[in-house]
Amino acid sequence: MPVFPLPAVSAFGRRTLGLAALSLLALTSAHAQEATERTQVIAVQASTAEWSDPLEALGTLRADESVTLSATVTETVAELNFDDGQRVAEGELLIRLDDSAEQAELRAAQALRREREHAVRRAQQLQDRNVGIRADVEDAQAQLAQVDAQIDGIQSLLADHRLRAPFDGTVGQRNLSVGALVTPGTELVTLDKLDHMKLDFTVPATVLDMLAPGLSLSATTPSYPTRTFRGEVTSIGTRIDPVSRSVSVRARLPNPERTLRPGMLMVVTLERNPRQTLMVPESVLVPSGERQYVMRIDRDADNRIQRHPVEIGKRRVGSVEILDGLAPGDWVVSHGMNKVRDGDHVDILALDDGSREISEILKAARDGEDG
Known part of the structure; x- marks a missing residue:
């Protein structure tokens, strides 16, 4: 059989074939790398927490007990x-107050009482020896009682001199x-009991069915902008204001440090319908039309992403109530949601528990990679 020699390849052709092979190898490596790389995300865990439907109102503080001591004498x-x-x-x-005159009257009355006591004893002794009559004893006893009443009056007057x-x-x-x-009537000094404070405020009568003694509340004041004071409702007014259609409510706030003062304006938040509920950060929601979704992480399936529908309840600043679609302990994507799709597999960079800023989490992750 004849052998046909292979055509010779020029140097230029060999160079072109080499470049093509290198390009194919690079493309294959890129596709392999893309197939193996997984998006890094930060996750949060759905957890149960105390929840309530807040109702805000403005209130005024009063001392638990308060009195103005005044003079009753000149x-x-x-x-x-x-x-x-x-x-x-x-x-x-x-x-x-100066009571020197009253003290002198008291001493005189006490001396007179001693004299009347002796008179009673003498009259009683005479009657016991049958040389006196019963009427004399009764007269002496009546005069003694009269002095006792006079002393009581003086002592009451002396008490008015002591506040x-x-x-x-x-x-x-x-x-x-x-x-x-x-x-x-002269006001001398005020006295306030400040270890507990009364907080009076009004709310619409339409929420009357949600009010009851013992209902928890929180309160803030511009005087202490970084602090939150907690208390509970103690009583609800018996009448509805016919003009504002509101009802008065009184709460009690512990004040062990005596930082709160009577007359302070307080912003009150009533915690209606308290309950244990499932919650997640509001930022994990992915709205689509009238429905809400979350990017749930299936850890049993190698961290596979599931675009999962959820039913939400009430919202508060930074958080949302989950009524259906998640269970306690489920992980959802909180940062990196725009980089993942349903069915993707992800690497969890960190679990955000709310104790650190995202920048700190990312820095800690970078430092870990560098190390």
Whole structure:
């Protein structure tokens, strides 16, 4: 059989074939790399949490107990036993008015009582020896009782000269001095019980069926913009305002640090219909028409993405309630959703639990790769 020699290939042809082979190899490698690379995403876990339907209102703080002590007699101030903002105990003497005249009357009445006691004893002894009559004993006893009543009146008048704290509390600013003349009705000092505060506010009568004593609430005030105070409803008004169609509500806020003050304006958030519910960050939702979806991560199928429909409930800032479509513990994509499709397999860069910023998570991931 004749042998036909292969045609000779020029140097230029060999160069062209080499470049083509290299291009094919590069293209094949690129496709292989593309097939093996997986998108990195950050995930969040669906979890149950306390949830409620918030209702906001404006309220005003009042002291748990509050009183303004006033003078009931005309007299000069003899003694002041408190400083501005001092905490005092129930029964503690705060102000004493000059009572020298009343003290003199009391001493005279007490001396007269001792004399009347002796008279009663003498009359009783005479009657016991049958040399006195019963009428003399009764007259002496009546005169003694009259003196006792006089002493009681003087002691009551002396009590009006002493102003004591009716309950544990904090006194206000002192605006009088020793020697000042006061008259009945003169306001001397305020006393407030501040370890708990009353919070009064109004809400529309249309939500009356959702109100009940014990309902939780939170409150904020511009005086402490970074703090949230929590309390609960203690009572609901018995009447509806015919003009505003609102009902008054009173709540109680613990105030152990005594930072809250009577008269403060508070922004109240009532936590209606409290419940345990499933929640996820609002940013994981993928809207499509009137429906909502999430990119669920099936960890049992090598982190395969499922575009999963969900039914949502109430929303709050940054979070949304999930009524159906997810279970507690399910993972969904929170960052990188625009890079994945239904059926893709992904690598989970981190699980975002809300304790760190995304920039910190990404930096930690880069540092881990570098290491």
